[in-house]
Amino acid sequence: MNKKHLSASLAGEVSLGGQISVHRLGFGAMRLTGDGIWGPPKDRKGALAVLRRAVELDINFIDTADSYGPNVSEELIAEALFPYPAGLVIATKGGWNRPGPNQWTHDASPAHLRKAVEASLKRLRLDRIDVYQLHIPDPAISFEASVETLAELRNEGKIRLVALSNVTQEHIERARKLVPIVSVQNRYSFADREWDYVVDYCERNGIAFIPWYPLGAGKAAGEVLDRIARAHSASPTQIALAWLLHRSPIMLPIPGTSSIEHLEQNVAAASLRLTDEDYQTLSRVPELVASR
Numbered sequence: 001m002n003k004k005h006l007s008a009s010l011a012g013e014v015s016l017g018g019q020i021s022v023h024r025l026g027f028g029a030m031r032l033t034g035d036g037i038w039g040p041p042k043d044r045k046g047a048l049a050v051l052r053r054a055v056e057l058d059i060n061f062i063d064t065a066d067s068y069g070p071n072v073s074e075e076l077i078a079e080a081l082f083p084y085p086a087g088l089v090i091a092t093k094g095g096w097n098r099p100g101p102n103q104w105t106h107d108a109s110p111a112h113l114r115k116a117v118e119a120s121l122k123r124l125r126l127d128r129i130d131v132y133q134l135h136i137p138d139p140a141i142s143f144e145a146s147v148e149t150l151a152e153l154r155n156e157g158k159i160r161l162v163a164l165s166n167v168t169q170e171h172i173e174r175a176r177k178l179v180p181i182v183s184v185q186n187r188y189s190f191a192d193r194e195w196d197y198v199v200d201y202c203e204r205n206g207i208a209f210i211p212w213y214p215l216g217a218g219k220a221a222g223e224v225l226d227r228i229a230r231a232h233s234a235s236p237t238q239i240a241l242a243w244l245l246h247r248s249p250i251m252l253p254i255p256g257t258s259s260i261e262h263l264e265q266n267v268a269a270a271s272l273r274l275t276d277e278d279y280q281t282l283s284r285v286p287e288l289v290a291s292r
């Protein structure tokens with residue numbers, strides 16, 4: 001692909017709550033931290049360069065969380081990009097903490113979420129966070145209490161738009177009774193379709209769907225994916241992204257990488273168009289894998 005034609009804008013646009021429009025290919029900033037999503041990156045300069053290159057390639061939606069590092073991913077974003085270019089949307093999350101490498105603990109209590117939002121505002125050097133996502137429902141806290149807190153923070157002007165992650169349709173319906181929900185972020189790819197019904201629900205309700213782990217699950221597809229990739233002179237990961245973009249106009253993939261080369265490959269997928277036949281073949285992969 002000619003580098004001049006590399007632009008996330010070629011994926012089209014998706015609206016966040018009818019208030020902000022972003023290109024339909026974003027960047028996930030989790031992989032910029034150290035191993036196990038813990039500590040600083042081995043190559044700090046390289047991580048900053050990836051973020052700057054993402055913006056040069058017209059990516060205007062960056063996903064992060066306070067727990068990535070922890071703090072490291074948000075700090076890198078501010079260091080690389082502040083003062084932020086007009087139109088850049090940073091979507092961060094809270095409510096799921098990182099006490100050590102590859103460890104997660106819940107805390108979506110109102111007191112913690114309030115502290116977490118203040119700390120993210122400081123690290124990101126913002127007066128208001130464009131999109132704040134509840135990282136995951138906390139089994140020990142009423143879901144309504146967590147969402148109500150984000151609704152209050154929105155009313156106070158600290159958050160512009162409220163979003164959810166790792167939720168069922170029932171969670172989304174309960175949350176929408178309290179505050180408009182602009183996006184939902186769950187694990188999803190052509191080979192990993194547990195949340196198909198949530199994608200459909202989001203499409204019917206004008207909610208953006210942000211698939212996490214959009215590339216990895218493709219490995220299970222093996223031969224089928226490789227054949228389609230060869231036919232398009234593309235890589236398997238680019239085909240996995242093209243499938244997501246084809247799946248629904250509310251899909252907003254956020255592939256994550258610490259490499260400029262991989263970032264450019266991922267952005268090149270914005271202009272890939274699958275045939276209906278390729279799309280259907282890939283859509284049947286979970287059935288194929290299950291029948292083996």
Ligand SMILES: NC(=O)c1ccc[n+]([C@@H]2O[C@H](COP(=O)([O-])OP(=O)(O)OC[C@H]3O[C@@H](n4cnc5c(N)ncnc54)[C@H](OP(=O)(O)O)[C@@H]3O)[C@@H](O)[C@H]2O)c1
Nearest residue numbers: 028029030063165212213214215216255256257258262265
């Ligand atoms: N809400 C949640 O609970 C949740 C959970 C997980 C992730 N997320 C978000 O979703 C984003 C994406 O998820 P993810 O990072 O788990 O999965 P992913 O984007 O599917 O995969 C990332 C992995 O693929 C590699 N990769 C990226 N581009 C590639 C390419 N073109 N060719 C070959 N390998 C490539 C990366 O390694 P290299 O660095 O070597 O490129 C990395 O190991 C994260 O950054 C984060 O923002 C959210």
